[in-house]
Amino acid sequence: MSDDTPDPAAPDPDVADPAAPDPDVADPAAPDPDVADPAAPAAPDPWKSFRGVMAGTLILEAIVVLLALPVVSSVGGGLSAWSTAYLVGFAVLLVLLAGVQGRPWAIWVNLGVQLILIAGFLVYPAVGFVGVLFAVVWLLIAYLRGEVLRRQRRGLLPGQQPPPD
Numbered sequence: 001m002s003d004d005t006p007d008p009a010a011p012d013p014d015v016a017d018p019a020a021p022d023p024d025v026a027d028p029a030a031p032d033p034d035v036a037d038p039a040a041p042a043a044p045d046p047w048k049s050f051r052g053v054m055a056g057t058l059i060l061e062a063i064v065v066l067l068a069l070p071v072v073s074s075v076g077g078g079l080s081a082w083s084t085a086y087l088v089g090f091a092v093l094l095v096l097l098a099g100v101q102g103r104p105w106a107i108w109v110n111l112g113v114q115l116i117l118i119a120g121f122l123v124y125p126a127v128g129f130v131g132v133l134f135a136v137v138w139l140l141i142a143y144l145r146g147e148v149l150r151r152q153r154r155g156l157l158p159g160q161q162p163p164p165d
Contacts (some may be wrong), residue, residue, distance in 0.1 A: 045158055046148050054110065054141060055098040056075045061134050062094035065117070069129050076124035090116060107145055111138045 069087055072077045093113065100106055114135040121128030149155050 016043055026146070046159065047151065050145065050148060051106075054101045054107065056142065057137060058094045058098040058100060058101075061117075062091040062098075065091045065094065065127075066136075068120075068130065072124045076126075086120070086123055087127070090120075107138075107142055111135070111142060114138055116145065145152040 064089055069084070072083055072087070076083075078126065090113075097106070097110065097113065114131055117131030117134060118128050120131050148157070152160070
């Protein structure tokens with residue numbers, strides 16, 4: 001064969017390949033440049049972990065309140081129906097509050113219920129002291145919430161920073 005004769009097995013450049021994609025039609029499998037890549041990791045939600053801290057603190061507080069039952073029983077002069085209902089009811093309230101930590105008012109309710117626990121001085125002074133300790137913990141959590149909120153508004157959280165190049 002000579003060099004001027006086209007190879008019959010070679011595709012004709014003037015005829016379109018039916019298997020080739022049409023350049024005028026967008027590929028449905030191609031990623032849309034206006035939509036974020038679903039495979040890319042999302043920015044971390046600072047409030048998700050914060051809600052977890054608050055719920056965990058409430059559960060720990062409920063455990064401490066329930067651990068006051070044997071103390072009040074043996075050292076505090078015995079449990080009455082009122083003191084038992086107060087301690088168990090307050091622990092149940094704390095566990096229920098752990099389930100609503102996603103609400104914007106939750107932290108303020110958490111702080112408010114500490115006043116009920118501080119009133120435990122009427123049951124036994126150590127119960128009121130536990131209330132004071134947890135009130136300090138909740139004040140610290142409220143301060144940290146304010147700091148996270150301030151940094152979020154200013155765009156200073158790690159999830160708000162552009163990725164390094």
